[in-house]
Amino acid sequence: MKFIHLSDTHIGASNFKLEQRHKDFLRVFEEAIDISISEGVDFIIHSGDLFDTGRPSFKDLIFVIEQLKKLKEKEIPFLTIAGSHDIYIHETPLSLLEKIGLIINLSNPKYLIQRGEKAILNGETIKNAFICGVPGFKGNIKEKYSLLEPNKPQNVFSIFLFHHIISNVEEANSFADLPMSSLPKGFDYYAGGHWHRKNIYEYNKKPVVYPGSTEYTDSLDMIKSNEKGMFLIEIPENKNEKxxxxxxxxTAREIVFKEINVNNLTPIEATNKILKEIPKHGRDSLLILKIKGKLKGLKTQINFNRILKESEINGFLHCKTMLSELSDEAGEEYQEIKDKTIREIEYDYLKKQKYDEITIKLAQELIRLLGKEQSQNELSLSQEECINLIDKTLLSSEIKGLNKKLEGEK
Ligand SMILES: [Mn+2]
Structure with a gap:
């Protein structure tokens, strides 16, 4: 018995507002379906984010229906769960696909039965495999997992579908939202989604598998994942076999990544260096340029338009420049601001606008008073003192102005 495990196909997604990128997500999904058919798998599991949005366009929905119909004709069940993207409040496009019999939506609430404190998790049995799963939960994830009680038959190969990033995914840093130890115990295969890069972990000697997304979903994904795909799993007849x-x-869109150091260059010199380093044969791939160093001038003075044009002339579909490791002279002023308190920034700004000390004091007091985060008893001035301040400044200057006007009229 064999099956395909894929995830995060994000139908409807695009990058850089390019229609070609939208189509890439569709093309790779079709490829995944066709390969699954030619491999003659018994079923396909998808760990969530089939769609990029809870409200896909009719065009994208029809495309997915066409692909799933091919599976239906070959009697290959497609089992999935709702991820974090394909939920629209409580409705999901999966409900529609389920209704017309093209998918098995394991995150349908009918599979999760509340029994006292516990949540009994049911699933489907296909041939000799039991498959169940839960949707990508939004809050209290750990707690929800602790209440799960899978109702799985004995002596079958068991699969658990989930859409969270386990704490073992080191590169995920703060994005990890579930300790691996929270996964329900006793399954033979843990099919993970939500993490977009291919990874395999081990949990009680069983694999926890992330196939990743089938296309590059953002520029970080483009430089961190070196390829995209899915897993073909073969369950041995003999339980002792591995x-x-x-x-x-x-075949996701090809990515070309380059780092270019422009340290100590002026924006014109930097532009010329970048232009020279753009590879000659783009072959319709995406060019990602990470520009590094400290510029003698401003980042905005680099001619990004020319860089994009040149990349397109060289045959690239698009060029994305990453500037997070590039600093410039404006950065110094930013550094200065970074060391100041909000009060000091306010003061400097008002001083630059040529307000006198008492007006600045009043303005800052008013800003404080209007700030929602301050509670009443934290005010440094009483209401009376504020009124006095207003009297002394705004009103008096207005009266002064009025007096002057009247004097002039005389
Ligand atoms: Mn996703």
Whole structure:
């Protein structure tokens, strides 16, 4: 028995507002379906984010329906859960696909039965495999997992679908939202989604598998993942034999990544250096340029338009410049501001606008008074003192002005 595990297909997504990128997500999904059919798998599992949005366009929805119909004809079940993207409040496009019999939506509430404190988790049995899963939860994730009680039959190969980033994914840093130890115990295969890069972990000697997204979803993904694909899993007849996990590469858009150091260059010199370093044969791939160093001038003075044009002339679909490691002279002023308190920034700003000391004091007091985060008893001035201040400044200057006017009229 064999099956395909894929995830995060994000149908409807795009990058850089390019229609070609939108189509890339569709093309790679079709490729995944076609390979699954030619491999003759018994079923397909998808760990969430089939769609990029809870309200996909009719065009994208029809495209997915066409792909799933091919599976239906071959009697290959497609089992999935709602991820973090394909939920629109409580409705999901998955409900529609489920209604017309093209998918099995394991995150349908009918599979999760509340029994006292516990949540009994049911699933589907296909041939000799039991498959269940939960949607990507929004809050109290750990607590929700602690209440899960899978109702799985004995002596079958069991699969658990989930859409969270386990704490073992080191590169995820703060994005990890579930300790691995919270996963329900006793499954033979943990099918993960939500993490967009391919990774395999081990939990009680069983694999916890992230196939990642089938296309590059953002520029960080483009430089961190070196390829995109899905897993083909072969369940051995003999329980003592090891599970066969095979990676199948899908033809996602090709990425060319380059780092360019422009340290101590003026924006014109930097532009010329970048232009020279753009590879000659783009082959319709995406060019990601990470510009590094400290510029003698301003970042905005680099001619990004020319860089983009040149990349397109060289045959790239698009060029994305990453500037997070590039500093410039404006950065110094920023550094100065960074060391100041909000009060000091306010004061400097008002001083620059040529307000006198008492007006600045009043303005700052008013800003404080209007600030919601301050509670009444934290005010440094009483209401009376404020009124006095207003009297002394705004009103008096207005009266002065009025007096002058009247004097002039005389
Ligand atoms: Mn996703």
């Amino acid at each position: 599970l066969k996990i095979k990676w199948i590469k899908l």
